[in-house]
Amino acid sequence: xxxxxxxxxxxxxxxxxxxxxxxxxxxxxxxxxxxxxxxxxxxxxxxxxxxxxxxxxxxxxxxxxxxxxxxxxxxxxxxxxxxxxxxxxxxxxxxxxxxxxxxxxxxxxxxxxxxxxxxxxxxxxxxxxxxxxxxxxxxxxxxxxxxxxxxxxxxxxxxxxxxxxxxxxxxxxxxxxxxxxxxxxxxxxxxxxxxxxxxxxxxxxxxxxxxxxxxxxxxxxxxxxxxxxxxxxxxxxxxxxxxxxxxxxxxxxxxx
Amino acid sequence: xxxxxxxxxxxxxxxxxxxxxxxxxxxxxxxxxxxxxxxxxxxxxxxxxxxxxxxxxxxxxxxxxxxxxxxxxxxxxxxxxxxxxxxxxxxxxxxxxxxxxxxxxxxxxxxxxxxxxxxxxxxxxxxxxxxxxxxxxxxxxxxxxxxxxxxxxxxxxxxxxxxxxxxxxxxxxxxxxxxxxxxxxxxxxxxxxxxxxxxxxxxxxxxxxxxxxxxxxxxxxxxxxxxxxxxxxxxxxxxxxxxxxxxxxxxxxxxxxxxxxxxxxxxxxxxxxxxxxxxxxxxxxxxxxxxxxxxxxxxxxxxxxxxxxxxxxx
Numbered sequence: 001x002x003x004x005x006x007x008x009x010x011x012x013x014x015x016x017x018x019x020x021x022x023x024x025x026x027x028x029x030x031x032x033x034x035x036x037x038x039x040x041x042x043x044x045x046x047x048x049x050x051x052x053x054x055x056x057x058x059x060x061x062x063x064x065x066x067x068x069x070x071x072x073x074x075x076x077x078x079x080x081x082x083x084x085x086x087x088x089x090x091x092x093x094x095x096x097x098x099x100x101x102x103x104x105x106x107x108x109x110x111x112x113x114x115x116x117x118x119x120x121x122x123x124x125x126x127x128x129x130x131x132x133x134x135x136x137x138x139x140x141x142x143x144x145x146x147x148x149x150x151x152x153x154x155x156x157x158x159x160x161x162x163x164x165x166x167x168x169x170x171x172x173x174x175x176x177x178x179x180x181x182x183x184x185x186x187x188x189x190x191x192x193x194x195x196x197x198x199x200x201x202x203x204x205x206x207x208x209x210x211x212x213x214x215x216x217x218x219x220x221x222x223x224x225x226x227x228x229x230x231x232x233x234x235x236x237x238x239x240x241x242x243x244x245x246x247x248x249x250x251x252x253x254x255x256x
Numbered sequence: 257x258x259x260x261x262x263x264x265x266x267x268x269x270x271x272x273x274x275x276x277x278x279x280x281x282x283x284x285x286x287x288x289x290x291x292x293x294x295x296x297x298x299x300x301x302x303x304x305x306x307x308x309x310x311x312x313x314x315x316x317x318x319x320x321x322x323x324x325x326x327x328x329x330x331x332x333x334x335x336x337x338x339x340x341x342x343x344x345x346x347x348x349x350x351x352x353x354x355x356x357x358x359x360x361x362x363x364x365x366x367x368x369x370x371x372x373x374x375x376x377x378x379x380x381x382x383x384x385x386x387x388x389x390x391x392x393x394x395x396x397x398x399x400x401x402x403x404x405x406x407x408x409x410x411x412x413x414x415x416x417x418x419x420x421x422x423x424x425x426x427x428x429x430x431x432x433x434x435x436x437x438x439x440x441x442x443x444x445x446x447x448x449x450x451x452x453x454x455x456x457x458x459x460x461x462x463x464x465x466x467x468x469x470x471x472x473x474x475x476x477x478x479x480x481x482x483x484x485x486x487x488x489x490x491x492x493x494x495x496x497x498x499x500x501x502x503x504x505x506x507x508x509x510x511x512x513x514x515x516x517x518x519x520x521x522x523x524x525x526x527x528x529x530x531x532x533x534x535x536x537x538x539x540x541x542x543x544x545x546x547x548x549x550x551x552x553x554x555x556x557x558x559x560x561x562x563x564x565x566x567x568x569x570x
Contacts, residue, residue: 121315147269
């Protein structure tokens with residue numbers, strides 16, 4: 001990342017922020033991510049979906065007058081006057097190697113891959129650091145007692161940003177333990193979904209081969225046109241929203 | 257039905273499920289419900305003996321504070337280590353002003369801000385040691401009453417010769433735990449007598465099983481356990497009765513190594529006190545977890561079932 005201050009004339013209130021120690025004055029309404037780009041950073045790592053779900057832009061910050069370290073996603077957190085911050089685009093946490101197809105989904109398997117879970121001292125720093133408001137300590141408590149499905153359910157919203165691990169005094173890798181448990185839960189502990197098998201079968205049966213080939217044969221300008229004209233799900237759509245063109249949608253009635 | 261708040265501890269959810277399951281069933285038959293806390297973490301697992309440190313108080317005191325905040329005054333637990341951790345942490349905040357202030361200061365700031373959690377830093381109430389931590393055996397003795405159990409048991413386990421084994425952490429240190437005399441305890445004997453069983457006196461019932469040495473020096477644990485097992489077997493015990501998951505592990509699973517290191521040692525089944533209670537309360541045998549044992553308890557169960565049918569077979 002390289003940074004240089006910009007001299008764009010602002011029309012709104014400006015606040016100072018300190019990115020890795022260097023001061024920038026940025027518009028008060030920006031998120032940390034946009035403020036960094038405003039300040040001249042080009043984000044290559046530490047930036048993904050920009051919508052708060054990919055977990056790439058975990059950020060640690062502190063505001064003046066407080067000793068407490070706060071965390072948040074750069075794309076979701078609005079700048080605060082005087083904040084000191086650094087992105088944590090990657091956290092070098094341990095990830096155990098395993099072959100999921102050879103596992104049964106027991107708590108003992110999880111404990112063998114991540115024996116450090118038993119080092120938890122219950123400080124709750126992980127829960128305090130979670131930008132998704134997950135009760136991290138409680139799902140780790142379930143990992144310790146061997147309740148794989150409990151971990152899967154409590155950790156469902158995890159976006160793998162790694163902030164929990166960054167604050168853990170016991171050097172645990174909560175997010176990797178959690179995704180292992182979700183995989184084991186999905187693979188071994190819940191009944192297989194029939195409609196998924198049906199959909200896979202229909203794909204393998206060549207349902208999409210012809211339309212896909214049509215797309216591949218198209219000129220770029222035509223591709224751009226049909227992409228722009230596509231029927232997209234509107235913002236705030238109801239749960240039962242369906243597109244007009246349902247030729248290639250596996251519909252509910254087809255499933256049932 | 258009377259309900260009492262109940263803290264299971266991690267071991268009881270998988271490896272030692274056969275310590276918990278019979279307890280839940282027997283409690284129901286005795287007219288009370290062990291009501292598991294909605295959310296709980298590890299008790300801290302390692303007893304909190306150090307005077308200096310505060311982190312080993314954080315987990316147990318958070319659990320106890322949650323119990324108090326939900327309006328309960330008594331918390332029952334079954335595992336000896338959980339009992340020791342929770343009770344000693346409780347003792348420390350009750351008796352040390354400094355520890356009480358430090359752990360509460362930590363927990364107050366440690367409350368995560370969550371829409372779905374009612375409490376915030378502002379309405380945090382210092383935990384002062386209000387909850388009474390009770391071992392299930394203690395609850396059975398002091399609240400339910402052994403006489404009551406003797407009356408309500410479905411049958412007498414007469415003819416069963418059982419050797420109580422206390423281990424260390426259920427009773428020690430005496431001034432903090434205060435459950436029974438550390439040198440000459442009787443609570444397990446009294447419990448077994450109430451169930452109609454015969455108790456076996458032997459000199460090793462309060463001698464250490466090796467505890468966590470089982471991880472770093474398994475041979476040391478095997479040596480200690482072989483003394484306990486041989487002594488109980490020589491005195492004619494059908495089984496040893498324990499309440500601690502680690503004692504169970506050392507005394508039961510370690511018998512493989514013991515048979516290799518000390519050939520000729522008689523093998524003896526190890527039972528949790530809750531399994532004995534479960535048999536006396538006529539719980540379904542298949543529900544008592546006897547499949548989780550290294551040494552097959554089948555002969556003892558047969559004998560107990562024999563006495564259940566009224567005969568006894570000795």
